[in-house]
Structures are given as structure tokens and as C-alpha cells.
Amino acid sequence: MTRAEPALVVQGLYKSYPLPGGGRTTAVDDVSFSVAAGGSLGVVGESGSGKTTVARMLVGLVRPDAGTIAVNGRERTPGERGGGKLPRLSRPGGGKAARLRRAREIQIVFQDPYVSLDPRLTARQCLHGALRLHGRCEGEAAATRVGELLDQVGLGKREADARPRGLSGGQRQRLAIARALAVDPQVLVLDEAVAALDVSIQAQILQLLADIRRETGVALVFVSHDLAVVRHITDDTLVMCRGRMVEAGPTARVLDAPADPYTRLLLSSVPREGWDPAQTVRLRGELAAATRAA
Amino acid sequence: MLLDIENLTLRLPSGAAARPLLAEVSLTVGRGEVVGLVGESGSGKSTTARAVLGMLPEGASASGSVRVDGEDVLAMEPGRLRAHRSRTVSMVFQDPRSAMNPVRRIGDFLTEPLVRVLGLPKRKAAAKAVELLAAVGLPDPERRMRQRPHELSGGMLQRVVIAAALATDPGLLLADEATSALDATTQAEVLALLRGLQEERRQAGSGLGTLFITHDLPLAAAYCDRVYVMYAGRVVEHQPARGLFADPRHPYTRGLLDCSPALGDERELRPIPGRPPSLSDTFTGCPFTPRCPRAEAECESWTPVTVPFGGASGPADSGSAACRRLELVARSSA
Amino acid sequence: MTTLTAGALLPVKVRARRPVPVMVAGGFLALVVVAAVFAPLLAPYAPDAVDLSASLAGTSPEHLLGTDASGQDLLSRALYGARSSLLAPLALLALAALLGITMGTVAAWYGGWVDTLLSRVTDVMYAFPGLLFVVLVIAVFGDGLTTSVVAMGLAYAPTIARYTRSLALSERSKPYIDAYRVQGMGGARICVRHLVPNLSGALVGYLVVLFGEGLMSLATLSYLGFGAGSPSIDWGLMVQEGQDAVVQGALLPALVPGTAIAAVVVAFNIVGVWVSDRLGQGR
Numbered sequence: 082m083t084r085a086e087p088a089l090v091v092q093g094l095y096k097s098y099p100l101p102g103g104g105r106t107t108a109v110d111d112v113s114f115s116v117a118a119g120g121s122l123g124v125v126g127e128s129g130s131g132k133t134t135v136a137r138m139l140v141g142l143v144r145p146d147a148g149t150i151a152v153n154g155r156e157r158t159p160g161e162r163g164g165g166k167l168p169r170l171s172r173p174g175g176g177k178a179a180r181l182r183r184a185r186e187i188q189i190v191f192q193d194p195y196v197s198l199d200p201r202l203t204a205r206q207c208l209h210g211a212l213r214l215h216g217r218c219e220g221e222a223a224a225t226r227v228g229e230l231l232d233q234v235g236l237g238k239r240e241a242d243a244r245p246r247g248l249s250g251g252q253r254q255r256l257a258i259a260r261a262l263a264v265d266p267q268v269l270v271l272d273e274a275v276a277a278l279d280v281s282i283q284a285q286i287l288q289l290l291a292d293i294r295r296e297t298g299v300a301l302v303f304v305s306h307d308l309a310v311v312r313h314i315t316d317d318t319l320v321m322c323r324g325r326m327v328e329a330g331p332t333a334r335v336l337d338a339p340a341d342p343y344t345r346l347l348l349s350s351v352p353r354e355g356w357d358p359a360q361t362v363r364l365r366g367e368l369a370a371a372t373r374a375a
Numbered sequence: 376m377l378l379d380i381e382n383l384t385l386r387l388p389s390g391a392a393a394r395p396l397l398a399e400v401s402l403t404v405g406r407g408e409v410v411g412l413v414g415e416s417g418s419g420k421s422t423t424a425r426a427v428l429g430m431l432p433e434g435a436s437a438s439g440s441v442r443v444d445g446e447d448v449l450a451m452e453p454g455r456l457r458a459h460r461s462r463t464v465s466m467v468f469q470d471p472r473s474a475m476n477p478v479r480r481i482g483d484f485l486t487e488p489l490v491r492v493l494g495l496p497k498r499k500a501a502a503k504a505v506e507l508l509a510a511v512g513l514p515d516p517e518r519r520m521r522q523r524p525h526e527l528s529g530g531m532l533q534r535v536v537i538a539a540a541l542a543t544d545p546g547l548l549l550a551d552e553a554t555s556a557l558d559a560t561t562q563a564e565v566l567a568l569l570r571g572l573q574e575e576r577r578q579a580g581s582g583l584g585t586l587f588i589t590h591d592l593p594l595a596a597a598y599c600d601r602v603y604v605m606y607a608g609r610v611v612e613h614q615p616a617r618g619l620f621a622d623p624r625h626p627y628t629r630g631l632l633d634c635s636p637a638l639g640d641e642r643e644l645r646p647i648p649g650r651p652p653s654l655s656d657t658f659t660g661c662p663f664t665p666r667c668p669r670a671e672a673e674c675e676s677w678t679p680v681t682v683p684f685g686g687a688s689g690p691a692d693s694g695s696a697a698c699r700r701l702e703l704v705a706r707s708s709a
Numbered sequence: 710m711t712t713l714t715a716g717a718l719l720p721v722k723v724r725a726r727r728p729v730p731v732m733v734a735g736g737f738l739a740l741v742v743v744a745a746v747f748a749p750l751l752a753p754y755a756p757d758a759v760d761l762s763a764s765l766a767g768t769s770p771e772h773l774l775g776t777d778a779s780g781q782d783l784l785s786r787a788l789y790g791a792r793s794s795l796l797a798p799l800a801l802l803a804l805a806a807l808l809g810i811t812m813g814t815v816a817a818w819y820g821g822w823v824d825t826l827l828s829r830v831t832d833v834m835y836a837f838p839g840l841l842f843v844v845l846v847i848a849v850f851g852d853g854l855t856t857s858v859v860a861m862g863l864a865y866a867p868t869i870a871r872y873t874r875s876l877a878l879s880e881r882s883k884p885y886i887d888a889y890r891v892q893g894m895g896g897a898r899i900c901v902r903h904l905v906p907n908l909s910g911a912l913v914g915y916l917v918v919l920f921g922e923g924l925m926s927l928a929t930l931s932y933l934g935f936g937a938g939s940p941s942i943d944w945g946l947m948v949q950e951g952q953d954a955v956v957q958g959a960l961l962p963a964l965v966p967g968t969a970i971a972a973v974v975v976a977f978n979i980v981g982v983w984v985s986d987r988l989g990q991g992r
Contacts, residue, residue, distance in 0.1 A: 201906060350562065
């Protein structure tokens with residue numbers, strides 16, 4: 082494996098939310114990692130581990146309380162720290178040009194392809210919109226580029242003029258990927274992007290992502306609860322538990338020879354030949370006992 | 376046999392669907408058994424489960440039989456059907472949150488069937504409900520009784536739903552993607568719990584049969600005793616779970632395994648091309664032909680029939696698959 | 710073969726047909742609109758043609774729906790009355806929708822203090838009886854059709870704002886909106902180009918229902934004497950003018966416009982509910 086310059090460097094990411102009854106809960110606590118250009122990182126953990134919050138901070142949908150996110154050495158963390166007055170739909174600092182520049186650095190594909198596309202727009206219109214927003218090519222050139230993108234994700238003529246409701250789940254996810262690729266991002270975040278798909282379709286999308294990574298050199302951040310999927314398509318893996326990193330390293334090492342008991346717990350839950358689900362219960366018990374003792 | 380579905384075919388009026396929802400589905404679940412039913416969306420796995428409850432799609436016509444404890448569900452009177460649904464069979468769905476009334480307490484959710492179906496007095500029902508919650512591994516069950524669904528996590532709620540499903544001591548449990556929405560670890564814990572409960576009942580002499588419906592073939596193969604694989608409304612393969620990983624017979628089963636990523640195995644994923652057929656797709660022959668790597672021209676006109684095969688170590692390994700090429704092999708060896 | 714029917718489990722296409730009440734209501738509304746547009750051609754008399762000799766006549770071949778106290782033909786007046794009775798609620802709704810949808814969307818999008826402020830304002834408006842508000846406005850600015858339409862529009866805006874806000878809140882949380890944000894699209898553009906258009910189905914249905922209500926409220930205002938005064942004609946005013954005749958035993962002068970109001974309101978309701986069911990659902 083060749084190690085190129087990091088495309089994405091994340092340092093000391095921290096995010097907490099106020100609780101309804103007062104006090105705060107920490108969603109993400111001191112998370113740091115980097116992804117090489119053209120590399121791929123898996124972020125795994127249970128729900129509530131903070132992995133989705135990390136994904137949303139990467140693309141600017143959630144503003145970190147502390148920490149930095151840099152793409153190709155350039156920091157993209159929005160200026161003002163500590164959460165603004167409008168936390169959920171924060172105004173990104175720096176106006177429209179900076180907003181668009183950040184958009185060209187990192188894009189995201191969401192889990193549920195049934196709600197991640199504008200229901201009124203055809204596939205073609207959807208991609209045109211993304212290109213127009215970024216002032217990428219006009220007229221003839223735009224049409225050509227849309228054709229290339231559709232081709233790249235394996236959507237044909239019929240799908241190009243269909244609205245999302247006329248597309249299957251897998252086709253919608255292909256379109257969502259094409260939309261993300263429209264701005265030539267350096268990093269593509271996939272937030273459980275194959276979890277809602279049929280098994281046979283899931284494999285098609287995974288293969289597509291691997292092909293795209295090879296062809297375009299985009300770095301992938303693959304947020305998933307599915308260790309088997311992560312084992313297959315990532316170089317490095319980061320294991321998160323309750324907002325903290327518990328283990329990180331090359332995927333083959335982390336998932337084949339886990340050092341942390343929490344990683345072992347996660348691995349025990351993956352069904353395989355001769356699988357005993359009671360093992361997970363046992364490991365969870367041991368983990369709880371160890372936490373109490375500590 | 377606890378559940379015995381024989382040649383169940385379900386058709387919608389023409390215009391609503393181009394092909395039968397279910398085509399000659401045959402399937403059995405014995406007492407104490409966990410039987411997997413695997414398929415992608417549109418394969419008919421949930422429709423099959425609902426048919427066991429006597430819930431057919433509007434306007435559907437059915438042929439064949441669905442027997443539970445020897446009694447045909449499709450021929451039941453409405454009153455008998457209600458009793459059947461509340462006493463004999465229980466169903467656990469994917470999303471526990473939508474299966475529960477959000478404004479009612481956990482306690483009410485559990486005691487209601489105990490009072491209504493078993494006729495227990497209120498106090499006794501409450502005591503039994505606490506017992507049930509403890510049995511499904513919820514800590515502090517008395518406090519849970521007073522809580523409302525939104526105060527519990529998804530995993531805990533699914534335990535509550537399982538407790539309620541087992542409250543009336545049914546013979547058959549239908550688990551329709553019951554653990555699919557849960558974290559993998561929580562899924563393992565809930566499945567370990569179900570295994571334990573099943574074992575308990577077996578020892579108590581009231582064997583519980585489970586039909587475990589899932590899209591996840593490796594999960595079914597790892598968890599169940601026997602597995603049925605469905606495609607386009609048909610059972611395409613049936614065999615003991617332990618044979619599945621090593622020796623899948625139908626190309627679709629093999630394809631599903633080949634495209635499911637697994638730990639500790641570096642092989643390239645081989646996706647099945649195309650997509651699962653919808654209700655508007657029609658077939659002249661084997662429905663898997665367009666996606667099948669081993670299809671031949673004859674497959675396009677071959678009406679699927681179930682071909683039994685014997686296992687390497689006797690009848691315990693035997694199964695069946697609906698593939699023309701298997702039929703050819705079977706014929707030539709006979 | 711046994712045929713069984715049980716709970717609807719599958720989306721069968723049969724359900725997509727228009728139900729009979731909707732067809733009837735829709736057809737009726739179409740007729741009313743045609744009647745209003747072509748009133749001058751259809752009406753047998755001029756609406757203000759006084760014929761004292763035929764005062765309070767019942768139905769007859771000359772006057773199909775009878776006449777009022779001044780002997781004016783009720784059919785002709787009802788036809789002409791349809792014009793302002795339909796146009797005024799349209800203007801009212803246009804104003805209310807513009808204000809309400811903007812307020813609701815802004816509240817849902819920006820959240821925080823913007824939402825709190827707008828919610829409080831709409832709460833106050835909501836709690837204040839609409840008709841009383843309108844009467845107050847008219848008391849200050851003087852009566853007339855324009856004043857009552859504008860006042861009514863202001864009174865309706867909070868209702869629409871609330872409804873829009875709740876729709877926009879759930880729409881805003883959908884990932885496709887996030888996707889636009891990640892692409893660097895500004896909030897205003899997302900709202901105008903993508904969010905509000907995706908609410909349009911549910912909103913249009915709601916507005917159709919409100920149209921009926923608005924028509925009713927304006928008729929009430931006219932009836933109370935705050936709306937369009939004579940010589941203009943609308944159904945509310947006709948009911949008011951007709952009520953004296955009821956005492957004299959002639960029901961038609963109040964009944965004809967009253968029935969027209971009731972029928973149109975009910976028809977709008979049926980169509981509106983159907984529209985929001987059809988357009989609001991399904992993606």
C-alpha cells in the first residue's frame with residue numbers, strides 16, 4: 082500500500098450537545114485521524130458512538146466545538162468556535178465563495194436513498210443543478226459532463242430522465258454518488274451508504290465505489306456499523322465507542338487481530354459459520370465488569 | 376408439524392401484479408426449530424409470514440394450504456382467526472417503535488394481552504409482565520413497567536415486544552426482520568436471548584417454533600437450523616443451515632453468499648448483476664435467468680420445479696433447490 | 710380456490726381512482742367558476758333590474774329561483790354574486806399564503822430566536838378571534854371590500870404559517886436538504902427552489918380547504934355589513950338582504966345565496982382534502 086500525502090487531516094474533534102434537563106452530553110470527544118489521498122478509512126461503532134456526528138462535522142452540517150478539519154493541508158473548519166446562536170443550521174463563515182469552495186472539498190452520500198434526493202427533479206436535472214451551482218461548465222459542456230457522471234455510476238438513458246420515485250433503491254444511491262462526484266471532491270464521506278440496500282445491490286454499490294476510488298483518486302471515509310463491509314473496502318479503520326476512539330490502524334490489523342476488548346465485542350456480533358451470539362453477551366458482560374473495576 | 380405451508384400460491388387481480396405474489400411456496404417449521412426464510416425485497420418472504428396469520432393482500436386469491444397445528448389458516452372463520460392470531464402465533468416486526476402505542480406504558484402493553492387473551496386478573500397479569508420483562512433481560516423490570524416507549528432504546532423495546540409476543544405462550548413465533556434495525560451487537564444479544572427462551576420452552580415441553588425472516592443470508596445460515604431462500608415469490612432453495620456456507624446449490628443462493636462481505640476473507644465481492652424483480656416483472660421460465668451466471672437458453676422456458684437432493688451424510692443434510700441444471704444432474708444420476 | 714380479502718397490505722393501483730364525491734364536488738366547482746365567468750351571458754336579467762311588481766315571487770318560468778323584495782331576479786344575482794364571492798377569497802388567500810408560507814418557512818429554517826419570535830407572533834394572532842381582529846381593522850381603516858380582504862388575509866396568515874412551519878420542519882430534516890447544504894447552496898435558495906416547492910402538494914390542498922373557509926368568512930363579513938356594500942353583489946350580502954323576506958314568509962331570497970355558500974364551501978373542503986391526500990403523500 083502506498084502512502085500519499087494526506088487528503089484529510091482531522092485533529093482533536095470535539096462536540097457536545099445540551100441535554101433537555103440541563104447539563105451536556107458529549108457526542109464526540111477528541112477524535113483525530115488522517116486519510117491519504119486516494120485512501121479509504123472505515124469509521125465503525127454502535128449507534129450512539131458518535132460516528133455519524135463525525136461524518137456530519139466533516140461536511141459542515143454540524144459545527145465542532147473544538148478541533149480542526151483540513152483538506153489538502155487547508156483548514157476548512159468554520160471560523161467561529163463554540164457553536165453559534167443557530168447551532169443546527171449554522172451559517173458557515175466566509176460567505177458564498179468559501180461555502181462553495183468547502184463544498185468542492187468534501188461531499189457525502191447518505192444512508193437512505195429514498196429521502197436523500199429532491200423528489201421533484203429528474204436525475205439529469207439533479208446533476209445539472211449541482212454543476213450550475215458551482216459554475217462548472219455551461220450548456221453543451223454541462224450536458225456532456227452530466228452524461229459522463231451518469232455513465233460513471235452506471236445509470237442509463239431511461240434513468241437519466243426519471244424522477245427518484247421511478248428509480249430503484251440502488252439506482253437512487255448511484256445518483257446520490259454521481260451528485261457527490263459532480264464537484265470533483267477530494268474526499269467522499271459515505272454515511273451507512275449501503276445499509277438500506279438489498280444484499281445483491283449492496284455489493285454492486287461497493288464495487289462501484291472501489292472503481293471510482295481507483296479511477297478518480299477520491300479518498301473515502303466509510304462510516305458504517307457493518308464490520309464485514311468495512312473489512313472489504315477500507316485500508317484503515319477507526320473504532321469509536323461513546324464518542325471516543327478506542328482503536329485505530331490498518332483494517333486488516335484492527336479487524337483480524339483486535340487489541341481493544343470493545344473491538345472484539347463488535348467483531349463477535351458478526352454472523353459467520355459456527356457463530357454463537359451468546360459470545361457477544363459474554364464479552365459485553367466482561368467489558369462492563371472491566372469498566373466498573375477501572 | 377407446527378407450521379406446514381403446502382403449495383401456497385397467491386395471486387392479485389390482473390392489472391395489480393403481473394406475476395403471482397407467491398408461487399407454490401412449501402415450507403415447514405417444527406416445534407423447537409428455528410427456520411430461516413431469506414430473500415431480498417419483493418421476494419415474498421413477508422407475504423408468506425403474513426399468510427400464516429391469515430392476513431392476505433386485498434383482493435388476493437389463494438390456493439394451497441397454510442396449516443398451523445394441523446388446522447388450515449386460510450379456511451378459518453373470523454372468530455377462530457382472531458383466536459389464532461392472539462393465542463397460537465405471534466409476530467415481531469422490524470420497528471418496535473411503530474409496533475407500540477407511544478402514549479401507553481410498557482406495563483399496559485404487556486398486561487393487556489394477558490388480561491384479554493388469558494383472562495388473568497389485573498394484579499396477576501402485572502406480576503407475570505414483570506416476570507416476562509426480567510426473562511427478556513431488562514434490568515429493573517418494575518420501573519420499566521411504568522415507562523413509555525420513548526424512554527427505552529430500540530434494543531430494549533424489541534425485547535419488550537418479544538416479551539409481549541411470548542406472553543400468551545404461542546407455539547409459533549414469526550420474526551419479520553425483527554433484529555434488522557438493531558445494532559449488530561444488540562442483534563446478537565437479542566438472538567442469544569431468543570435462543571435461550573427457545574431452549575427453556577423446549578425443556579418445559581412446550582416447544583416453540585420460530586420462522587426467522589431476514590434479508591441477511593449469512594445471518595440466517597449462522598443462526599437458524601434450516602433455511603429457505605426465496606426469489607420472486609418462489610422458494611428456490613431449502614437445506615440445513617450448516618450446509619449453506621459450504622454447499623449452496625441454487626445459483627442465487629451462491630450469488631448471495633458471494634456478494635455478502637465476510638470477515639477474514641480477502642476474496643473479491645462478486646455482485647449479482649441486475650436487480651431483484653418487482654411485481655410488474657414477468658417470466659417465461661426460471662425468474663433468476665436474467666441474473667444467473669450459469670443460465671442457458673433452455674432456462675428461459677423451464678418452469679421451476681423443486682428438485683430434492685440428498686446430503687453427503689444422510690437424510691439430515693438433504694434439501695431441495697429449484698434449478699434446471701440441478702434437475703439435469705438429478706436425472707442423469709437416477 | 711378460496712378467495713379471501715383482508716387488510717390492505719400492498720399498494721394496489723385500484724386505489725388511485727378519484728372517488729365519486731370528489732368528482733361531484735370538483736364538477737360542481739367547475740360549474741360555479743364557469744357560471745361566474747359567463748354570468749353576463751347566462752343571467753336572464755341584469756342583476757340590479759328592479760321590478761317591484763314581481764316582489765318576492767316564488768319560482769316561476771320567468772324567475773327560476775324567484776325574486777327578492779325589490780323584485781330582482783335571484784338567479785341573476787346569484788350568478789353575478791359568484792364573481793366577487795370567488796374573487797375576494799382568492800385575493801385573500803394569495804396575501805395570506807405569501808405571508809404565511811414565508812413566515813412558516815423562515816421560522817422552520819432558522820430555528821432559534823427567529824422561530825421563537827415568529828411562533829409567539831402567530832400564537833397571539835391565533836388566539837385572537839379572527840373575525841374580531843378583522844372588525845377592529847375595519848373600525849380603524851373604514852369598511853370596504855379591500856380592507857376586509859386585507860384584514861382577513863392578515864388573520865389567515867398565522868394559520869398558514871403554523872402549518873407551513875410544521876411541514877417545513879419535517880422536510881428540512883430530510884437528507885436531500887442536507888445534501889444541498891453540503892453542496893454549498895445558500896439557505897434562501899434551498900428554501901425557495903427546493904424546500905417550499907416540495908411542500909406545495911400539501912400546501913395547495915390546505916389552501917383549497919381554506920378557500921372555502923375564506924369565502925365563508927367574507928360572506929359573514931358582508932352579512933354583518935362590513936364587506937362590499939350595495940350596489941355590489943355578493944352572496945353574504947344577499948343573505949343579509951334576504952333575511953327580512955324570511956319574516957314575510959319568502960324563504961328563497963336568503964336560501965338561494967345561503968345554499969350557494971354552503972355548497973361551495975363543502976365542495977372546496979372535499980376537493981381540498983383529496984388534493985392534500987394525493988399530492989402530500991408518496992415520494
